Amino acid sequence: MTYEHLTLERRDGIAVLTINRPERRNAYSLKTVDEFHAACDELDGDLTKRVLILTGAGPAFCAGIDLKEGTNNWPEDLGMVQGRYRLQRRLASMVLRLRDIPQPVIAAIHGPAVGGGLALAAASDIRIADTTARFNAAFIKLGLSGGDDGASWFLPRLVGPSAAADILYTGRFVDAAEAKTLGLVSRVVEEGRHLEEADEVARQVMSNSPFGIRMTKELLNYTLDAPGLRQAIEMENRTQTLCLLTEDFAEGVAAFAERRPADYRDR
Structure with missing residues (x-):
């Protein structure tokens, strides 16, 4: 499929999805949302792409909804x-779609990630920022509530309820260094190295079994909502039983015993 507001590149087992509206600081419109869903549909049907890197073109990660x-x-x-309720649901659906695809998502963040851009970063599995990255919940500055596109769900789980309240109530900017301290991002790299670092992390992920990685994403999605430890462990039990029955598990054990890299084939 040809995209106007996005680019979807594929290399080895990695897909790179770039919001490509630099003139609008990668703010998204309804067309962008439609293309985002189409790209996720492509990835959902292509398990040879094992990790997704999400980024933005130009000087920003994503400025949220395009108010123009x-x-x-x-x-x-x-x-x-x-009409506005239907629009709101459609915009917020990007976050749900990002969580539903089988590939782990690495957000490679440079420049502002604000409003819906903050939510897209928070919805990713791993967040890597360069030193130019800045985050804020822009909604509160526009006369809206601080929570939009899942931000009020993700942020307390990432940074704790007190820091999340600070970010959502004030609408202040959080720079890359503070984001790392809070746990909003896992790594901060020099300016311009966000994609290089994301690629390195993606390849580390891909050294593990494809099914094991997909099951881990399902497990993390479930345990974030699990009512308690017992339910989380039951989900782990189910996941490990499935993985134990794969050929890749036997290969992993053999590779460990023989002190060689495993040759996982998603079987």
Whole structure:
């Protein structure tokens, strides 16, 4: 598929999805959202791509919704409330789609990640920032609530409820160094090295069994919502039983015994 607002590159087992609207600081419109879903559909059907790197073109990661496109532009002939609710659900669906694809997602962040851009970064599995990265919950500065696109769900789990409240109530910017201290990002690298570092991490992930990685993402998705330890362990038990029955598990054990790299074939 040809995209106008995105690029989707494939190399080895890695896919790189770039929001490609640098003139709008990678703010997204309804067309961007539609293309984002189409790209995720492609990845959902291509298990040879084992890791997704999400980034933005130009000087920003993502500036959230494109306010120049308006907030009352849902194409169906509906009332104002009904149309805006449909629009809100569609915009927020990007975060859910990102969690549903089988590939772990590494956000390679440079420049501002604000509003919906903050949410997309938070929804990723791993966040790598260069020193130019800045984060804020822009919604609160626009007369809206601080929570949008899952930000009020992800942030307390990433940085704790107190730091999340600080970010969501004030709308202040969090720079890369503070983001690392809070746990919002796992790594901070020199300016311009975010994609290089993301690629390195992706290759570390790909050294493990494909099915094991996919099951780990399912496990993390489940345990973030699990009501308690017992339920989380039951999900782990299910996952490990499935993995134990694969040919790749036997290969992993043999490679460990023979002190060689495993040759995983997703079997």
